[in-house]
Amino acid sequence: MSDENGTPDTAAGPGGPRPEPLRFFGTTWVDHDGGYALRRAGVAVGALAATTVACLVLRFAYQGLAVADIGGFVNLLVVVMFAVCSALAFRTTWEGFSKRPDPDRQASLRGLLTIGFVGTLVAYFFRTLTEAPGEKLHRAEYETARQRYAKRGSRRTGNPAKKRRRT
Template sequence: MSTTSATSATTTADGAPVPPPIRWFGTTWVDRGTAYWLRRALVPLGALAATAAGAFALRLGVSGVRISGAAPLTLLLTLALGLCSAMAGLRNWKILTEGKESLTGWAAEEKQLAGVWLVGFVGALAVYFARSLVEAPGEGLKRAAYDQERATWHRRRAARAEREARRAARRRA
């Protein structure tokens, strides 16, 4: 099996494209069978539970700072957590709707803003939950790439079959 690019599907021995798997969904998104719809129901619930658990953990952390008597620090910490969550959520939304290659500017910074992405995990989880209500997160991008690769493969296969038919007809004549 070979991979032509980061977003393209792998191919089988005859060159037919194979759909790339999506986290939690595998390749069930292609046929949209029973397993896909079951996962489509469970993934948002899991993402919502993870978002709630993360928000609760952050609330406990902020409460600990508040109890310590550092009231001005509590407000600053709350603002920082909100800003990090908003930035991580915006970045995650762009990744899920347009792909990681489309990130530019501050959203494209992996290592420099790793702390922001880590602290803003609640925003990223909330966006994952919201996106999973619409589709399997990232499905639209993968489906478009897979459909394009399948169309190209079918065109090439038809052209190859046509050339071979012409050659066979010339040999018979």
């Protein structure tokens, strides 16, 4: 859910706005509690392991092309395609950690991002070395929502009908 500005709806309950949960982290990113450091380490190890497995799968695919003896030009095209798609996936994923991606652009890049899945995994690995992926963006949005909530709550105090009239 998001409001009219496109920012996510941090629903304000009785205690103010609630933080939006992050994948693998829930809301532990707010106060870095509840095993946050352990989760970050786990996501980093998982992303690195998934990257390693993905590279092995791509290597087996490339070896399959070599066994099929389809030619050097096609082999070069496949390598360049995976390299370019991985670079685009890395950049898109990395930028998505600091600003909300445009849904239309994401939909148009879905094929490239799928082919370049190794770049996405590498971006997750490197981001988890410093913070939870997307924490910076969510923290800024959460702080803005908390400030708006505090400002909205401090504008009006008491019942205006009981206000003393000046004479």
